[in-house]
Amino acid sequence: MSGLISATTSAADKRSAFRASLISEKITRLPGAINPLTAKLIQEIGFEGVYVSGGAFSAALGLPDIGLTTLTEVAAHSAQIARSTDLPVLVDADTGFGEPMSAARTVTVFEDAGLAGLHLEDQVNPKRCGHLDGKAIVPTDEMVRRLRAAVSARRDPNFVICARTDAAGIDGIDAAIDRARAYADAGADMIFTEALHTHADFEKFRAAVDIPLLANMTEFGKSQLIPAQVLEAIGYNAVIYPVTTLRLAMGAIEKGLRVIHEEGTQETVVDQMQTRSRLYELLDYERYNEFDSGVFNFTLSRSQ
Numbered sequence: 001m002s003g004l005i006s007a008t009t010s011a012a013d014k015r016s017a018f019r020a021s022l023i024s025e026k027i028t029r030l031p032g033a034i035n036p037l038t039a040k041l042i043q044e045i046g047f048e049g050v051y052v053s054g055g056a057f058s059a060a061l062g063l064p065d066i067g068l069t070t071l072t073e074v075a076a077h078s079a080q081i082a083r084s085t086d087l088p089v090l091v092d093a094d095t096g097f098g099e100p101m102s103a104a105r106t107v108t109v110f111e112d113a114g115l116a117g118l119h120l121e122d123q124v125n126p127k128r129c130g131h132l133d134g135k136a137i138v139p140t141d142e143m144v145r146r147l148r149a150a151v152s153a154r155r156d157p158n159f160v161i162c163a164r165t166d167a168a169g170i171d172g173i174d175a176a177i178d179r180a181r182a183y184a185d186a187g188a189d190m191i192f193t194e195a196l197h198t199h200a201d202f203e204k205f206r207a208a209v210d211i212p213l214l215a216n217m218t219e220f221g222k223s224q225l226i227p228a229q230v231l232e233a234i235g236y237n238a239v240i241y242p243v244t245t246l247r248l249a250m251g252a253i254e255k256g257l258r259v260i261h262e263e264g265t266q267e268t269v270v271d272q273m274q275t276r277s278r279l280y281e282l283l284d285y286e287r288y289n290e291f292d293s294g295v296f297n298f299t300l301s302r303s304q
């Protein structure tokens, strides 16, 4: 039974593993999980961590990524993901769901949700996707207050507080570097260097800041899609693929729905689907039999 309904690794162990991987030579790769099932796949394939994207979560709710989701919604969604995996889970906390006091509460709620860390950004409310034009940021000292509040609320010293700066796209990369240094001084464990453009930008940031750095390899944005091994060689410590699984899934869903609409059957796309047996394997369906033989009652007559 152990490890079936929820993963066995404790939140404390996931957090210390995350800390260790951020200071190792190797880059920590965190694809976004749109649900617990995706998190299981991320673990099985061999990634080092899981990301919960604010953009993907809002989109799944049919909403734009402009800070409409609440702390309790994001916490409940990420807790379900954290429960399903032995990997550390990093969550997108947007601007902290309010003023500095709320950012502090956000940390405690996300610790209770079993997460390994969060990132807080220096945008104003309403925030927007970091790869869009027209975003605005708060003054450095306001973000420093946000971060200090978050850091002071932390009960597990291994819970990672990552500061995201959106300044590069507004005030330029030098201003973003100045902010990153101020955020590190305020106690941030890692800097999320949002919306840098080129390989050279990532190198410049790495040379200028001493603490771990996180790269955002989101598609259709401002950043060049740099392979993980290249980011690792530059000295980046973590990379997220935040909305990738949502985009892949939605691309396939749209194609499949159009086929059914036009052809009256899904027959021609069945070979692109995850099979029933693969799904059951991922769910570890068979092991539920050890728990209750009345549960495991399916048979497959042919390979599906």
Ligand SMILES: C[C@](O)(C(=O)O)[C@H](CC(=O)O)C(=O)O
Binding pocket: 052, 053, 054, 055, 056, 065, 092, 128, 129, 130, 131, 216, 218, 219, 221, 242, 243
């Ligand atoms: C990382 C991000 O904050 C997210 O919510 O996943 C987004 C990603 C995106 O919209 O592509 C971002 O602002 O970069």
Ligand SMILES: [Mg+2]
Binding pocket: 053, 054, 055, 065, 092, 094
């Ligand atoms: Mg976001």
